[in-house]
Amino acid sequence: MIAVAKPLERLASELSKLPGIGPKSAMRLAYHLLYSPQEQSTALAEAILSMKERIKFCPVCFNFADGDSCPICQDERRDPSTICVVESPSDIVPLERMGRYKGLYHVLHGTIKPTQGVGPDELRISELMSRLQEGKVTEVIMATNPNVEGETTAMYLCRLITPLGIRVSRLARGLPFGADLEYADDVTIGQAFEGRQDL
Amino acid sequence: MRQLRVYQTQAVVIKQTGLGEADKILTLFTPDLGKVKAVAKGVRRPGSKLGGAVEPLTHSLMTLAKGRNLDIVTQSQIIDGFATLKSDLWKVSCGFYVLELVDAFAVEGSANRDMFELALDAFRYLCQDEDGGDTILRHFELHLLSMVGYCPQLHRCVGCSSSIGSQRNFFSAEQGGLLCSCCGSRDGSSHILSLRALKVLRLWQKSSYPEASRVKVDGKLAEELQQVISQYIRYILQREVKSTKWLQELKKFAVDNTRRGVYNARQSSKTVSDERKLCRLITPGLSKKFNA
Ligand SMILES: [Zn+2]
Ligand SMILES: [Zn+2]
């Protein structure tokens, strides 16, 4: 084994804990930082620390936030009558990239997983219900992932919310763009069929 | 003997865990190899060929390649996706419960064709079911226990071997069966088992599900049967079955809603039979309330 100075080895071992970084790339990055100017390392170290210190959960929608509430909840142009429910903060990114949704969000931080003991109490469900009880919301859009646990969570929330007289909708499921009908499973085809629209 | 590089097997996915950005590690239940851990590559990207064919609660025909550590799923063709089960909150939750028990009792690398068929039957019956699934779960549990060597003794006292009469009997999870009234009253950990429950258990233990489902079980009896079997299972596993909590939560939730009149409030716009269907979706037993 090649002898490497201790501080370099320590950095490489920390870097290799990041997703997608193997021991070789970790060592390459460590050498890169060693050869680059001092300011670059200082900026990186500070950015990491301040991110960990300053990013909190938005107390309204539980998205990540810098300070009080998240940028979306603070934006007065957003429509407060619609809430889109997602599993994790990273699910907001593609929905915002689409650019057509103008309502608010609610992040559950997971899905119901009966076999792992994850139930409603482990998710941000009671917080969602108190937002809805304020009476401003007319539609809740379920954007949990289209898999068994995501569907189970959506069905459960629908049961909770419908009695409040609020419309509950679900992102259309079914055949992904570019899919081949022949290889689609019966659940997917069934959902695509039920969700068919007039041409 | 040289192992085959590629093999084909029927499988039900028990659970999935994420691996990196796009892959998943699957725990499969197969008829000839018991539990198998395998990697499904690229399934977290939309449009993946494997996609829905490696979801839990799906019966598939899979092709796997032998890997150094874990085998790799190269193809998966759905035999039955149990769509009816997945589109109903209560049924899908019962399905998760069955999966959790299979995960707890099946063994890696050990064939168990009977258990595989038993689990598939439970999913099929749940799809067809009209009464809420309690009998399906109890029948599944009893037969699963027999298959793994924990068949409860329901004909003789496990303490003194005396035959069981119609006096007060007890069930002991620790001893795996009935205790006569004198042995039972001396054993603080056992619980009284009603004669009705005993008769139903004896019948279900030796009958197929279609036969078992003909027994009329009211709410109180259903609860007793659920409790006695789940205490026994908890004792065998030395832990809780996690999905039990979720099933109980769903039942309680449905009862609370009916009590609050949530469903009655909407009755004006729906026919009574719609209403009954709605409640059956949530939980067993409630349809009876609407008949009353
Ligand atoms: Zn927010
Ligand atoms: Zn005895």
Ligand SMILES: [Zn+2]
């Ligand atoms: Zn005795």
